[in-house]
Amino acid sequence: MVHQTYTADVLVVGGGTGGTAAAIQAARRGAKTILVSEFPWLGGMLTSAGVTAPDGNELEAFQTGLWGAFLQELRQRQPGGLDNSWVSFFSYNPRIGVEIFADWVQELPNLHWISGQVPLEVFRQNDSITGVRFADFAVTAKIILDATELGDLLALAEIPYRWGWELQSEWGEPSAPVTFNSLTKRYPVQAPTWVVIMQDFGEAVAPEIPAAPNDNPSQFTGAWDRYGAETFLNYGRLPGGLFMINWPICGNDYGEGVGRLIESDASRGEFIQESRWYSQNFARFIQNQLGRRYGLAKKLFPHTPTAFALHPYYRESRRLVGLTTVREQDILPVAGGRVASIFNDASFCVGGASRREAIAVGNYANDHHYPGVKFSLQPKSIRWGGRWTGTPFTIPYSSLIPVTTDGFLVCEKNISVSHIANGATRLQPVVMGIGQAAGMAAAMCVELNCQPRDLSVKALQTALLEDNRSKAAIIPLFNLPPNHSDWQHWQLYYLNNPQAYPASGDCPCRSGNEYPDSVFDKALIRENNCFKGIFHRLDQQEYRFIVTAPAAYQGQNWQLVTLRSHIDEQLGVYPHEQLVTLWGRQNHSGNWLLVEHINGG
Numbered sequence: 264m265v266h267q268t269y270t271a272d273v274l275v276v277g278g279g280t281g282g283t284a285a286a287i288q289a290a291r292r293g294a295k296t297i298l299v300s301e302f303p304w305l306g307g308m309l310t311s312a313g314v315t316a317p318d319g320n321e322l323e324a325f326q327t328g329l330w331g332a333f334l335q336e337l338r339q340r341q342p343g344g345l346d347n348s349w350v351s352f353f354s355y356n357p358r359i360g361v362e363i364f365a366d367w368v369q370e371l372p373n374l375h376w377i378s379g380q381v382p383l384e385v386f387r388q389n390d391s392i393t394g395v396r397f398a399d400f401a402v403t404a405k406i407i408l409d410a411t412e413l414g415d416l417l418a419l420a421e422i423p424y425r426w427g428w429e430l431q432s433e434w435g436e437p438s439a440p441v442t443f444n445s446l447t448k449r450y451p452v453q454a455p456t457w458v459v460i461m462q463d464f465g466e467a468v469a470p471e472i473p474a475a476p477n478d479n480p481s482q483f484t485g486a487w488d489r490y491g492a493e494t495f496l497n498y499g500r501l502p503g504g505l506f507m508i509n510w511p512i513c514g515n516d517y518g519e520g521v522g523r524l525i526e527s528d529a530s531r532g533e534f535i536q537e538s539r540w541y542s543q544n545f546a547r548f549i550q551n552q553l554g555r556r557y558g559l560a561k562k563l564f565p566h567t568p569t570a571f572a573l574h575p576y577y578r579e580s581r582r583l584v585g586l587t588t589v590r591e592q593d594i595l596p597v598a599g600g601r602v603a604s605i606f607n608d609a610s611f612c613v614g615g616a617s618r619r620e621a622i623a624v625g626n627y628a629n630d631h632h633y634p635g636v637k638f639s640l641q642p643k644s645i646r647w648g649g650r651w652t653g654t655p656f657t658i659p660y661s662s663l664i665p666v667t668t669d670g671f672l673v674c675e676k677n678i679s680v681s682h683i684a685n686g687a688t689r690l691q692p693v694v695m696g697i698g699q700a701a702g703m704a705a706a707m708c709v710e711l712n713c714q715p716r717d718l719s720v721k722a723l724q725t726a727l728l729e730d731n732r733s734k735a736a737i738i739p740l741f742n743l744p745p746n747h748s749d750w751q752h753w754q755l756y757y758l759n760n761p762q763a764y765p766a767s768g769d770c771p772c773r774s775g776n777e778y779p780d781s782v783f784d785k786a787l788i789r790e791n792n793c794f795k796g797i798f799h800r801l802d803q804q805e806y807r808f809i810v811t812a813p814a815a816y817q818g819q820n821w822q823l824v825t826l827r828s829h830i831d832e833q834l835g836v837y838p839h840e841q842l843v844t845l846w847g848r849q850n851h852s853g854n855w856l857l858v859e860h861i862n863g864g
Contacts (some may be wrong), residue, residue, distance in 0.1 A: 267400040270376070271297040273702070274404035275394055276382050279307025280691050281495035281675040282410025284698030285705070287367050290374035291732055292447045292706035297369070297402050298376045299395075302564055304357075304571045305364040305376070305674075307412065309333070313458030313564070313572030314353035315360060316499045316507055319627035320692030322652065323826045327624075327745045328727070328735030329699045330692045336363045343502040349853035350498050352826065355810075356505065357460075357563065357572075373501045382411070385420040385819040391557045391669040392420055406705040406715065407671050410698065412523055412574065414581030422665050423584040426525060427451040428682045436591035436770040437684050438640045440630075451683070454518030456509050457535075457542040458572040461549065462560040463504035469558025472547040475540035481550040481846035486513040492553055497852035505560055508546060509576065515545040516634045517575075525581060536574050546570070569617075577676065577837045578632055578689055585679025586622070586661035586716065594643060594656040594687045600766025601645045602739055603656035605757070618722050619761050621657035621706075621737045622727065623696030628653040629845045640686065646804035647741070647844065648807040648831045650855075655739030655768060658688065660720050663701055669714045674701035699735055703727055721758075728754050742828035771827075791846040791859050798843045806834055808845070808856060822855040 265326050273292075278300025286298035292339040304311040306720055320326065326334055334353060339353045340362065348354040349411060370378050377400075386394035388405070394403035395416070403537040409416035417424040428447040431439040440447060444618030458590040462469070463830055487495030491513070501716040508515060523530035550557050559570035567571065593607050628644040628651070643654040652691065662679040663672045673679075674697050676689045687693075707714055728733040728751055738757045753770045757763065778798040794816065823845075825831055837843060846860035 269297055269400060269402045271295050271375070271402060273282055273297070273396060273406050273408065273512045274299070274402045275410050275674075275702070276416055277375070277412065277675060278305045278673055279311075279410055279489035279672055280309050281307070281694045281698030281701070282408065283307065283364050283368075285408050285410060285674045285697045286374055286376075287329065287371065288699045288702030289706040290371040290704060293373070294709050297404065299380050299382075300378045301820060303378045304361045304573060305368065306360055306448070308576060308694070310357050310360040311573040312576040313507060314359060314576050314691065315357045315501060316348045316354040317691040319349055319625055319653065319690040320696075321352045322511045322626070322741065323744045324741055324777060324828060325624055325626055325655070325692070325736065326734075328362070328730075329733045329744060330426055330695045331362075332733045333363060333695070340750070341502060342648065344848065346391045346850040346857060347502055347852060348498060348507070349850070353490050354499065354501050354507070356501055356503065362628045371617045377432065382415055382419055385416060387420065390667055392671040405670065405709050407675060408701055408705060409673045410675045411672070411677070412566065412577045412580065412675065412677070414583070414673070415676060417583060417673070420668070420671070420742050422589070422668050422671070422679070425580040425584060426581050426684070430706055433456075434588070434590045434592070434681065435657050436681060438591055439681070443458040445708065446636055446638065447455050449637070450518050451522050452630045453686070454516040454521060454573040454634050454658030455538060455577045455782055456516050456632075457538045457575045459508045459546050460501070460560040460563050460768070461508055462555050462570075463506070463508045465504070466559055468555045469550065471555070472543065472550050472559055472789050474547055475543040477537065477540055478544045478547070480544070480551070486510060486548075486811050491747060494861060499788065500852050505563075508542070508549070510545075512630055512681060513749070515542040517541045517633050518632075518634050524711045530557050531825055534817065535575060539571060542571065548594065568858060569594045570686070576611050579682070579685050582682075582685065583662075583673045583679045584666060585673075586664045586666060587659045587679060589658065589662050589678065589680040589684050589688060591629070591641060591681060591683045593656065594625075594684050595641055596643060596645070596654045597766050598766070601654060601770040602764075602766060603654055605657050605738060605761050605764050609741070619758055620659035621663055621758070622660045622700035622723060623658040623693060623718075624651045624655060624692035624736050625658065625688060625690065625696070625741045626655040626739065627687050627690045629683070631686045637724060640683070643687070649806045649834060651803055653687065655741075655836055656687065657737065657739065658693065658697055658700075660695040660700065660704070660723060661699070664715050667761065669716070672705060672715050674698045674703045688734035696735060699733070700727060724758060739768060741771050743770055743772065745826065747772070791848055793844065793846050794856065795842065795844050798837050800837070800839045804835075811842070821849070822853070823858055825858045827859065830858050830861060834858070837861070
């Protein structure tokens with residue numbers, strides 16, 4: 264029975280990474296927005312799922328929009344900084360991330376957040392979605408966004424969606440299987456992980472981690488043999504002696520009967536319970552192998568036991584059948600280049616010409632998780648800044664729009680994407696960018712009294728580029744940091760002249776910071792340390808540094824990495840075995856120095 268009905272301009276169902284971004288952006292644009300979340304924490308993968316060492320969009324040029332703003336807030340709020348793990352350039356306590364999202368929501372009087380609710384029914388009027396019913400209330404809205412972790416509104420509304428693999432014959436994806444096989448049957452989607460946070464108790468003895476049902480330590484044998492225990496723990500090291508346990512090799516990825524997630528509420532509950540037990544048993548295995556110095560973290564998540572995230576980290580969802588589908592070809596580098604095309608061959612045409620529909624940027628390497636199975640994918644990794652990163656690609660707006668249903672957008676891992684390409688589009692920064700674009704689009708549809716399919720993509724792109732709080736890049740350019748004076752010019756130039764988009768991903772402008780040296784150096788001195796040493800070029804995009812000063816570090820051998828384009832250029836031409844003075848931050852887990860400045864250059 265519905266006790267109350269709310270009305271809004273925009274309703275966002277799901278408070279994960281995409282939904283939180285969408286609701287904040289829609290409300291900042293002025294729309295009366297309601298956000299309904301299942302969990303008491305907002306942010307999804309970035310917080311409540313415990314994946315607080317995010318991957319992708321790490322380069323300075325891709326730290327834009329709400330993702331860039333989130334990183335800026337983390338840098339200001341996280342004691343000890345973000346250089347803690349080797350899997351990510353940014354690792355943090357999940358409570359810090361939650362505070363940021365809560366603060367952003369609280370400052371918006373036109374954003375009403377309701378937690379602890381899941382959608383039960385979707386209201387339709389002909390081909391349009393008009394509202395959603397929850398346990399104690401309903402919401403009607405002009406535009407409704409599915410931001411659930413598993414695309415639940417797609418099922419409730421009977422909007423066509425995909426679940427599982429597509430064969431190579433579907434779109435000609437090079438990594439897709441030719442026929443269905445034992446792998447596609449066993450793992451129709453990628454395995455989720457229930458993240459658990461462990462803690463180093465130092466000299467104290469950590470409480471023993473009890474065995475959960477189905478405990479079988481042999482499943483975890485050899486988990487870190489290729490790395491060693493210390494490197495394994497440092498993979499997801501967080502500040503304050505904490506460790507994010509999200510480990511794919513004989514670790515806590517869990518995919519047994521993963522299809523149960525969409526069969527029924529009861530079968531989903533069974534799978535979720537088993538995945539949590541599985542992570543508990545992996546944590547117990549770690550404790551038994553490495554000693555009682557390590558135990559479950561305390562007072563971290565807002566429930567008991569507090570070491571476990573609020574819900575699993577879902578890597579894949581039901582996937583919309585949209586106007587455009589992102590395929591593997593759309594995320595791979597162009598021939599002889601290091602960026603993907605900004606055209607989507609599958610995009611629908613207007614007047615015979617392909618639409619340039621980019622509304623979000625990603626650059627993660629394609630990564631799939633099937634426990635116990637090695638699955639090869641077409642490589643899209645590139646060396647940049649002394650380290651591996653991924654080929655940048657774009658997300659087209661029409662991959663958020665159903666083929667025939669109006670009043671509706673998706674904004675999570677549930678976009679119209681192939682199973683293969685989902686391995687790159689599912690990452691936190693990309694999903695945050697998708698959410699920001701969807702929220703902006705929803706608010707603009709309300710302003711213009713139009714449907715999402717009729718919204719001018721160019722107007723949406725311009726709004727994202729010109730947003731007064733968190734302007735978002737929509738064309739990937741390695742050498743164009745968001746503080747560059749020509750940033751907007753080059754973004755618009757390639758939108759209007761896509762045939763000129765360079766395969767190198769570099770635009771013809773002078774890269775570098777936009778601050779006077781005196782101002783910039785003061786910031787560097789405050790946030791970074793100065794080191795002197797010998798520069799060694801081991802290979803193209805592979806640099807080492809043997810420290811000569813300060814004395815405390817003399818003789819140490821570090822890898823040099825950077826996220827800044829002009830530093831990447833300087834490292835690329837610096838003379839081998841020359842003395843160099845650097846400013847940067849150490850990352851002990853990765854044994855690297857993150858270079859921010861070279862020789863005052």
